[in-house]
Amino acid sequence: MDLIPAPLHVQTGAGAPPFVLHAGTRIAAAPGTEAAARRLRAELSAATGFDLDPAPAGRDGDLVLELDPELAAEEYRLSAGADGVRLTGGGPAGLAHAGQTLRQLLGPAAYRSAPLPGASWTVPAVEVRDAPRFGWRGALLDVSRHFMPKAGVLRFIDQLAAHKLNVLHLHLTDDQGWRIEIRRYPELTGAGAWRERSMVGYRAGGRRDDQPHGGYYTQDDLREIVAYAAARHVTVVPEVDLPGHNQAAIAAYPELGNTDVVDTAALGTWTDWGVSENILNPSEATLRFYENVLEEVLEIFPSTFVHLGGDECPKDQWKASPAAQARIAELGLKDEFELQSHVIRHFDRWLAERGRRLIGWDEILEGGLAPGAAVSSWRGYEGGIVAANAGHDVVMCPEQHVYLDHRQADGEDEPVPVGWVRTLEDVYRFEPVPPQLDEAAAAHVIGAQANIWTEFMNDGRDVDYKAFPRLAAFAEVAWSDLPRDPAARDWAGFERRMAGHYPRLDALGIEYRRPEGPRPWQRKPGIVGRPLAGPPGPSGAGTAP
Ligand code: TNX
Numbered sequence: 001m002d003l004i005p006a007p008l009h010v011q012t013g014a015g016a017p018p019f020v021l022h023a024g025t026r027i028a029a030a031p032g033t034e035a036a037a038r039r040l041r042a043e044l045s046a047a048t049g050f051d052l053d054p055a056p057a058g059r060d061g062d063l064v065l066e067l068d069p070e071l072a073a074e075e076y077r078l079s080a081g082a083d084g085v086r087l088t089g090g091g092p093a094g095l096a097h098a099g100q101t102l103r104q105l106l107g108p109a110a111y112r113s114a115p116l117p118g119a120s121w122t123v124p125a126v127e128v129r130d131a132p133r134f135g136w137r138g139a140l141l142d143v144s145r146h147f148m149p150k151a152g153v154l155r156f157i158d159q160l161a162a163h164k165l166n167v168l169h170l171h172l173t174d175d176q177g178w179r180i181e182i183r184r185y186p187e188l189t190g191a192g193a194w195r196e197r198s199m200v201g202y203r204a205g206g207r208r209d210d211q212p213h214g215g216y217y218t219q220d221d222l223r224e225i226v227a228y229a230a231a232r233h234v235t236v237v238p239e240v241d242l243p244g245h246n247q248a249a250i251a252a253y254p255e256l257g258n259t260d261v262v263d264t265a266a267l268g269t270w271t272d273w274g275v276s277e278n279i280l281n282p283s284e285a286t287l288r289f290y291e292n293v294l295e296e297v298l299e300i301f302p303s304t305f306v307h308l309g310g311d312e313c314p315k316d317q318w319k320a321s322p323a324a325q326a327r328i329a330e331l332g333l334k335d336e337f338e339l340q341s342h343v344i345r346h347f348d349r350w351l352a353e354r355g356r357r358l359i360g361w362d363e364i365l366e367g368g369l370a371p372g373a374a375v376s377s378w379r380g381y382e383g384g385i386v387a388a389n390a391g392h393d394v395v396m397c398p399e400q401h402v403y404l405d406h407r408q409a410d411g412e413d414e415p416v417p418v419g420w421v422r423t424l425e426d427v428y429r430f431e432p433v434p435p436q437l438d439e440a441a442a443a444h445v446i447g448a449q450a451n452i453w454t455e456f457m458n459d460g461r462d463v464d465y466k467a468f469p470r471l472a473a474f475a476e477v478a479w480s481d482l483p484r485d486p487a488a489r490d491w492a493g494f495e496r497r498m499a500g501h502y503p504r505l506d507a508l509g510i511e512y513r514r515p516e517g518p519r520p521w522q523r524k525p526g527i528v529g530r531p532l533a534g535p536p537g538p539s540g541a542g543t544a545p
Contacts, residue, residue, distance in 0.1 A: 001124065002500025003104050004472050005164055005479035013125030017082040021048065021106065021121035025062045028055035033065035036095035039231060040065070040087075043103065049115040063087070065095055074166075074233075075131035078102060080123045093233040094131075097164050101128055104504065111162070111507035134432065136395050136447025137478035138167030138237070139471060141463070144174035144248075145273070145454040147193075147215030152460040154228050159467075159510065161232035163475035168229055169307060169376075169449060171239045172217075175247035175270040175278070179216045180238070182296050185253065185289070189216040192248035195269040201416060201456065203274065205528025222300045237359070238301045241309025242290060243280040243343050250278050256286055258317040258324065273455045275312045282318065282327050282339055287346055294347070304357055305374065310344055311361035341367030348373050359395070362387070376449065378403075381434045388437055388444040396432040397449040400536035402474060404466050405453040407531065413518050415465065416456035417529035420536040424515075428473040428494055429486035450474045456529070461511050465522050468505055468512030469498060 003010070021044075029037035040063070041052045052063070064086045071077070071090030076098035079086045085102060089095030103110040105123045139160055141148065148156070157168060172180045178192030194214025200207040217225070229236050247270040250257040257264030258281045270276050280286050297306065315336035318324035328339050341364070348358040348370030359374040362383025369375070374393040377384025384394040399406070399419070406419030432448035450471060457463050473494065476482065482489050505512050511522070 001105060001126065002497040003101060003128075004494075004497055004501045005476035006482075006494075006497070007101065007128045007130035008481055009127075009129040011127045013081060013127070016125035018125055019062075019080045019082060019085050019123040021050070021062075021123065023050050025050060026053050026055035027063045027065065030064070030066040032067045033089070033092070033095055035231070036087075036089070036092050036099065037065050039096065040099045040102075043099070044106075044110065046113050047103075047106075047110045047115060048119070048121055065089075067091065067095070072131060074135075076101075076128075077130075078105075078126070078128040080105065080127075081125045085123055093166070096161070096233045097130065097132075098128075100162055100164060101130065103162070108503035108507040111504050132164065132479045133481055134445075134447035134478050136167050136449070137165045137475065138169050138395065138397075138447060138449035139165055139467070139474075140169040140171055140239075140397070140449060140451040140453075142171040142174070142452060142454040143179050144171055144177045146213065146458055147177060147179060148454075148460060148463070149215060150217060150221045150225065152463075153225055155460070156463070157225070157229045157232060157234050159471070159508065160234050162504075162508065163472060164479050165471070165475050166233055167235050167237055167447070167449065169237045169239060169451075170225075171241070171453075173240050173248065174245045175276040176273075177214065177216075177269060178248040178252065180222060180240070180297070180300075181216060181218045182293050183219070184292050184296065187252040188249060188293075190252065192252040192269055195248075195271050197271050199271065199273050199455075201524075201527035202418075202530045203272065204530070207527070208271070219296070219300055226301060235303050236301060237303050237305050237307055238297055239307035239309055240290075240293060240297060241311070242347075243282065243286075243340060244311065244313030245276070245309055246280050247276040247278040250280070253289070256280050256289060258321045260323050261317050261320045275314060277314050277316055279313050279315075279317055280343075281321070282324055282343060287343070290347070291350060294350070298354060298356065304355075305359045306351055306356050307359045307376070308344065308347055309360060310340070310364040311378070313340055313363065315340075335367075337367035339367070340364075341370070344373065345370040359393075374446070378451070384445065385434055385436060385441075388441040391444065393444050393446045395447050395449050396445055397451050399451075401430040402427060402448070402450040403453065404450050404470055405456060407529070408466070408470060408513055409517065411517070413523050415462070415518055415522060415524040416527050417531040418456055419530070420532045420534075422470070422536075424469055424473050424498075425491050425495075427470045428477065428491055429489055430474070430477050431484055431486050432477065433484065435484070448474070448478045456527075464511040465513050465518070468510050469502070472498065472501055472505075 062084045073091035074093045075090040076094035077088040087098035178188045193216035251267045251269045254264035318336045375387040388394045406422045407414045407417045
């Protein structure tokens with residue numbers, strides 16, 4: 001049946017006749033399952049062309065949806081036989097996962113948006129019991145470096161849901177572009193949502209285009225994205241990065257920068273890749289500005305967690321700035337790292353007062369971790385280990401393992417060879433919980449995330465290529481109960497199931513990387529990357545490319 005991610009438990013009904021979905025099949029939705037039934041009907045009606053009408057009350061329908069309070073919210077059971085299919089969820093999310101499993105059982109054509117002539121639909125007799133390993137099964141999409149239009153984001157959410165992933169970390173702001181409309185500060189998108197040109201490949205290649213790049217989401221677009229995701233049980237976690245990665249905002253509002261050391265009025269949205277020196281000034285006025293920004297962010301995004309970045313914040317400007325130094329003295333801080341920590345702590349409190357929680361990149365450990373903060377551990381496992389041992393929640397996303405901008409094969413043909421070779425098998429062998437954590441600390445690893453940074457992905461087609469098939473392997477890592485020892489994982493078995501999964505990706509229209517390599521049009525000849533040689537080293541030992 002080639003289910004991906006692999007369920008906890010599958011029992012096939014050896015020799016028992018299958019269920020056949022047909023034009024007269026009806027859906028019986030028990031109380032509390034109406035929304036799940038609507039979603040399932042929408043997906044299966046599109047693929048099959050059948051109406052899948054609601055069954056009259058009390059009739060034992062062919063497709064039955066029900067809730068079982070004994071199950072955890074994301075847990076589900078699926079039972080299929082000649083007389084029907086029963087989907088039982090702990091909550092609506094569990095039912096949604098059951099629906100995705102049913103889609104896989106129906107075959108690749110269940111992923112199409114209209115039926116092909118002569119299609120038939122059978123579900124083998126089977127009993128599935130399933131529940132996720134982690135509550136946070138995420139993917140980061142960087143829409144700042146290259147903007148992805150709304151329709152592409154909705155499509156990406158469908159792809160996540162199809163793989164039982166449940167967090168979309170949307171990287172909305174960075175040096176190269178500000179992508180979220182803020183009503184109070186229209187220049188953030190007026191000036192900050194576009195740049196004049198872009199680097200093509202790494203700096204060393206010396207190539208630039210002369211093509212203005214830009215785009216942003218209106219608040220209504222984002223509300224639509226959030227609601228679309230919620231209907232598929234995907235939570236959108238917004239990221240507004242601070243105090244570094246802010247050149248686009250400073251280009252829009254020069255007073256946000258360190259005006260005593262740089263002429264911020266002369267800055268534009270950054271046209272380079274890398275880490276800009278232009279960081280926010282640490283004044284009270286800047287804190288107020290970002291509080292106002294975040295007030296609008298909170299209105300749009302109901303997620304408990306709000307990501308405030310905190311990564312890669314070069315301190316040179318604060319070192320040189322009399323105003324920043326005066327601020328350090330005034331606050332009685334030791335150095336620039338404590339100043340950064342002061343900014344993060346401020347927003348940790350500010351978010352907590354509003355019932356939210358701050359999450360940031362592992363640099364927020366430097367200068368002291370804010371009391372309520374959770375950590376995205378990206379420079380290896382190390383930050384996550386320190387944070388989990390200190391009782392903080394952690395999302396493991398080490399760049400050595402799950403940075404999907406890194407190349408997925410060695411070889412000349414691989415488009416924009418960046419970072420380490422991270423093959424499908426490498427991702428399949430990624431273990432989010434490092435063995436050095438004891439049980440209590442391990443419980444603070446609330447999940448894992450794969451990150452798609454888009455410096456070298458110009459559009460959705462490029463994202464498809466880098467994300468898939470690796471995101472399918474990642475989904476299994478985050479969902480399934482795999483052996484904790486990466487070497488003990490059944491890679492051959494996964495590869496066999498992938499043979500059944502590629503046709504699903506085809507039906508979804510995903511332009512993934514084929515096992516034999518890029519198709520001619522997926523190559524990017526002549527664009528210089530920055531390959532890193534050799535394996536990425538032991539946990540936490542790698543350095544950023
Ligand atoms: C590091 S991950 C970054 C990103 C880059 C990425 C490229 C993180 C917190 N910062 O800004 O896009 O590397 O792999």
